[in-house]
Structure formats: structure tokens, C-alpha cells
Amino acid sequence: MDNPIVRATSLLAAGIVIGVMIGLAVSPARRSASTVVQASDGNSAGTTKVKPKSGSRLESEIEHPNILLGDIMTVPFQELYGVLSTLSAQQLDELAAQLKxxxxxxxxxxxxxxFFKAWAHFDSVTALRAAAGFKNSEAKTTAVQSVITSADAAQAKALAKQIQEWPADFLTREQRNGFLNSLLVKWSDLDPVGAAKFFDTMQVDAMRFHPAASVIAQNWAAIDPSAAIEWARTHGDTQGFQGAMNGAINGWWSKDHAAAxxxxxxxxxxxAGRQMASTLTSYIFSKDPERAKEWVSKLPDLDTRRQAEHVLVIQMAVNDPQNAxxxxxxxxxDVREATLGGAINYWAAxxxxxxxxxxxxxxxxARDEALGTYTYNLLRxxxxxxASWAVTISDPKIRDKSLNGIATFWLNKDPAAASSWIQNSNLPATDKKRLLGLAPGG
Incomplete structure (x- = not known):
């Protein structure tokens, strides 16, 4: 007579490895069948004794072949990956079925x-197919996104095509676009031309694909600027697609600073051109702050220069408001007032x-312009x-604007204190009258 233990062992070796190596709990007979992967081919395999290795999580002899997923999320990624990569496709599908x-x-x-991050690390195409089998929408989204996150960039093309072939009612439009957006970004790291061609075959919500278009163009421009610029230009009138041109310019700059x-x-x-200049300013600053300052200072159009300087200063102020x-x-x-005000706002906060x-x-x-912003931050x-700061401003236009703002706020918050301060100040009578007239119902 065949020994049932030998027969079960030949079928369940991989399952037992999971139980021992990644701390997957071994189920007693009373556990629900919905939470276990049966360690057999459909027939009872009998009772198997598993002796854990010394020092493992299973410190005593355990009896039963049914394996639970247990604390799989606490297992180190490399350990889980190492175990799952030894399993057959059928065994992986059975574990996925347990999760479902x-x-x-x-x-x-x-x-x-x-589970799906580890599986996708060595076979993302099969993992994605299994992830699509979840009936619960939230679980399906979680599984698919986990596969996409963990998959190698070389597999992005195959995954994108697989998702594109899914039936229209298989996912919501938002879900499909979100998944494809992530994959196109990965795909473009290795093959931006292919990613761009795939993008052009799709009918998508342009606003949703703004990030992907920008990254595709940027990666393409680092290889072939003129082709990337032309691709971005062909989509220039598409709503939400302006980022493609900005991405192409950034990628071009990484290849040829001066030309871009x-x-x-x-x-x-x-x-549109000013927005492009502001975007490039931000990108150059992230790579070479001094070059960014020099380039912006030479921009010929005044409005463009103002906008770009503002972007520069705000980017500086995020980390060092005093330096900004x-x-x-x-x-x-001609560019200082708004720019200095932006830096002071960050610093005062x-x-x-x-x-x-x-x-x-x-x-x-410079002092007057800085105070115009500073008093606004201080008044609350x-x-x-x-108010005491504001009256020291020399520029009458900035001073009046500042005092008007302070008086309006203060007269609403504490009318008695505000009125007293105004009346007892050294301001001219005409200014006092104007400010008191800002009171509610004044």
C-alpha cells in the first residue's frame, strides 16, 4: 500500500516551504476553508508532520498539511520573493485564489x-493576469497597482497591452487610465518612442494623461530633441497636454543646455511661452541653481523674467527663505516687488x-516692498x-495699501482698539478719516 505521507509530500513540498520559510501559519482542522490552500490534489492527504528548522518561527512539531497565508505582509520582501520564485504557476495561482x-x-x-509585489518581481505578466481575477473592485485595484509598482520597466509594454485588451466593462475608465498612466511612465524610461506610439493609439482623457505625456516627452528629448519637440507640438492643442512640451524642453536641456x-x-x-520658461527655470534650478539665476536674468521679455524670477525665489524659499x-x-x-513679497511670505509663515x-x-x-508683505502677515x-510698521513705509502707494488692509481687518475684529489707534496716531487728518471710514457701516 502506498504511504499517504509520501504521496502528499510529493505534491506539497513547495507549500510546506512557504509555511516554514515565511512564517505562514499552519491551519488546525477547525480553520475556515476559505482561508486556506488545501495541500492536496482534491483528495485528503492525511496528516503530515512538519519539523521546523531550529530557530524558525515554527518552534514545535506541527500536524496538518493545510497552509495559511497568515502574516505574509510582515515577511521581508527578499525572503518572500525567494520563496515564491521557486513555486510553479499552479501553486502561485492557488495562493492567489486563497487571497481572492x-x-x-x-x-x-x-x-x-x-504577495503581488513579490510575484510581479519575477513574473509580472502572469501576476497581472491573476490580479485581474479579483471580484472585489478594491482588491482588484490593489493587486493590479501592486503588480505595476513592482514590475520591471522592461515588462511595462506587455502589461500595458494586456490592460488595453481587457473588456471595456472590466475596469472603470478612471482605473484603466490610472494603470496605463503608470505603465507609460515606466515604459518610457527604456523606450520613449514606443511609449509615445502606444499613447497615440489610445483614446484617453487628456487631463488624466498629462503626467505620462510629460515624462514620455522628457525621456524622448534626452535622446532625440527634435523628434520629441515635434511630437509634443502635434498635441499642443489638446487639453491637459501642455506638459508634454515642458517635458520635452526639460529633456532637451539635459542633453544640450544652451540649445534648449x-x-x-x-x-x-x-x-504659453512664459509658462514654458518658468518650467525650465524650475528644472534648471533643481540641477544647477547658479545657472538658473544667470539664465533668468537674461530673459529678454520683462513679464517672462518677472514670472521666472518669482518661480526661482519661491523654489529657493521652500528650503531657505532668508537666502531667497x-x-x-x-x-x-522692475522684477523685485512681487518676487521679494513671495520670499517674505514664506519666511513670515x-x-x-x-x-x-x-x-x-x-x-x-526694497524695505518698503518687504514691509508691504510683512505687515499683511503680521496683522492677524x-x-x-x-500698523506701527506700516506707518514707517516711505512709498505712499505701498503705505496706504498696507494701512487700508490693516484698518479693514482690525476695525472688523476690534473696532474700539482700531479706532483708538487711528485717532491717536501721527497720521494726517485725511488719512485718519479715510481709515476710520473703512469700519463696517462707515
């Missing part, structure tokens, strides 16, 4: 993510007192202090 039968919820989603800079500078004379403020204060008068101390050291128009915290 688990109740929907956060814990199940965590198991789905761990000259191309943009010559065309930055309308709103100091840089903005040195700019020519993080350290109002330090910004005020720095402004005390300024003089002339201390309107009296804001």
Missing part, C-alpha cells in the same frame, strides 16, 4: 500588496520675528504692531 476568498478589508489588502535655453528664451513672449529674501532684494526694481529683524536692516524701496497676530 479572504474577506475585504485593510488586512486582506496588505496581504494582496505583499535659447529655444525657450526666443519663444517666451506669450502666456536676500537674493530677491538684489533684483532690479515659518519665523515671523526673524523676518522682521531682517527687514529692519533694509533701506529704500498683532494688528497694532502691523
Amino acid at each position: 476568498n479572504l474577506p475585504a478589508g485593510k488586512e486582506t489588502n496588505a496581504k494582496v500588496v505583499a 535655453e535659447q529655444y525657450v528664451a526666443m519663444r517666451a513672449t506669450d502666456s 529674501s536676500e537674493y530677491a532684494a538684489t533684483l532690479p526694481a 515659518s519665523d515671523l520675528a526673524a523676518a522682521g529683524e531682517w527687514i529692519k536692516k533694509l533701506s529704500g524701496p 497676530k498683532d494688528p497694532s504692531a502691523a
Whole structure:
């Protein structure tokens, strides 16, 4: 008579490996069948004794061949990948089927993510096919996105084509577009021309694919700028596609700084051109801040230069608002005011007192412009202090605008205190009358 243990062992070796190596719990007979993968070919395999390795999570002898997925999400990725990669396609499908039968919820989603990320790392095409089999929409989305996230860029083309071939009612349009967007970005890392051609065969929501178009164009331009620019230009009138041209310019700059800079500078004379210049400014700054400053300072169109300088200063202010403020204060008068104001806004939001101390050291128009922004930030915290700062502004236009804003806010918040301050100030009578007239019902 055949020994049932030998027969079961030949069928279940891989399953037992999972139980021992990745801490998958071994189910007692009372566990629900929906949460286990049966360790047999449909017939009872009898009781099997598994002796865990010394030091493993299974510290005692366990009896039963049914294997649970258990704490799969706590297993290190490399360990899980190493085990799953030894299993047959049938065994992997059986484990996926077990996941599909688990109740929907956060814990199940965590198991789905761990399993499909590991599987996709060595066979993303098969993993995606299995992921598509989930009936629950949330679990399906989780599984498919996990495959896409973990898949190698070399497999992006095959995965995109597989998703494109799914029936129209298999996914919502938003889900399909989201998955394809992620895959096109990956695909373009290795083959931007192929990704662009695939993109052009699709009928998609342009706004949804704005990021993918930009990345495709950027990766393509790093190889062939003229072709990428032409591709982006052919889509220039498509809503949400303007990012493709910006991406192409950035990619071109990575290949030929001077040529890309000259191309943009010559065309930055309308709103689209200014936006392109601002985008390139931000990109250059992320690679070479000093070059970005030099290029922006030479832009021939004043409005373009103002917009680009503002982008520069805000990007600087995110990490170092004082440095951004100091840089903005040195700019020519025709671009300084709005730019300096942007830097002061960032600084005041993080350290109002330090910004005020720095402004005390300024003089002339730069001081007035900085104070115009600073008093606006200060008034909500201390309107009296804001008003005291505002009256020291030399430029009458900036001073009146600042005082008007402070008075309007203060007269609404605390009419008695505001009125008292205005009446007792050294302001001219006409200014006092104007400010008091800003009171509600005044």
C-alpha cells in the first residue's frame, strides 16, 4: 500500500516551504476553508508532520498539511520573493485564489500588496493576469497597482497591452487610465518612442494623461530633441497636454543646455511661452541653481523674467527663505516687488520675528516692498504692531495699501482698539478719516 505521507509530500513540498520559510501559519482542522490552500490534489492527504528548522518561527512539531497565508505582509520582501520564485504557476495561482476568498478589508489588502509585489518581481505578466481575477473592485485595484509598482520597466509594454485588451466593462475608465498612466511612465524610461506610439493609439482623457505625456516627452528629448519637440507640438492643442512640451524642453536641456535655453528664451513672449520658461527655470534650478539665476536674468521679455524670477525665489524659499529674501532684494526694481513679497511670505509663515529683524536692516524701496508683505502677515497676530510698521513705509502707494488692509481687518475684529489707534496716531487728518471710514457701516 502506498504511504499517504509520501504521496502528499510529493505534491506539497513547495507549500510546506512557504509555511516554514515565511512564517505562514499552519491551519488546525477547525480553520475556515476559505482561508486556506488545501495541500492536496482534491483528495485528503492525511496528516503530515512538519519539523521546523531550529530557530524558525515554527518552534514545535506541527500536524496538518493545510497552509495559511497568515502574516505574509510582515515577511521581508527578499525572503518572500525567494520563496515564491521557486513555486510553479499552479501553486502561485492557488495562493492567489486563497487571497481572492479572504474577506475585504485593510488586512486582506496588505496581504494582496505583499504577495503581488513579490510575484510581479519575477513574473509580472502572469501576476497581472491573476490580479485581474479579483471580484472585489478594491482588491482588484490593489493587486493590479501592486503588480505595476513592482514590475520591471522592461515588462511595462506587455502589461500595458494586456490592460488595453481587457473588456471595456472590466475596469472603470478612471482605473484603466490610472494603470496605463503608470505603465507609460515606466515604459518610457527604456523606450520613449514606443511609449509615445502606444499613447497615440489610445483614446484617453487628456487631463488624466498629462503626467505620462510629460515624462514620455522628457525621456524622448534626452535622446532625440527634435523628434520629441515635434511630437509634443502635434498635441499642443489638446487639453491637459501642455506638459508634454515642458517635458520635452526639460529633456532637451539635459542633453544640450544652451540649445534648449535659447529655444525657450526666443519663444517666451506669450502666456504659453512664459509658462514654458518658468518650467525650465524650475528644472534648471533643481540641477544647477547658479545657472538658473544667470539664465533668468537674461530673459529678454520683462513679464517672462518677472514670472521666472518669482518661480526661482519661491523654489529657493521652500528650503531657505532668508537666502531667497536676500537674493530677491538684489533684483532690479522692475522684477523685485512681487518676487521679494513671495520670499517674505514664506519666511513670515515659518519665523515671523526673524523676518522682521531682517527687514529692519533694509533701506529704500526694497524695505518698503518687504514691509508691504510683512505687515499683511503680521496683522492677524498683532494688528497694532502691523500698523506701527506700516506707518514707517516711505512709498505712499505701498503705505496706504498696507494701512487700508490693516484698518479693514482690525476695525472688523476690534473696532474700539482700531479706532483708538487711528485717532491717536501721527497720521494726517485725511488719512485718519479715510481709515476710520473703512469700519463696517462707515
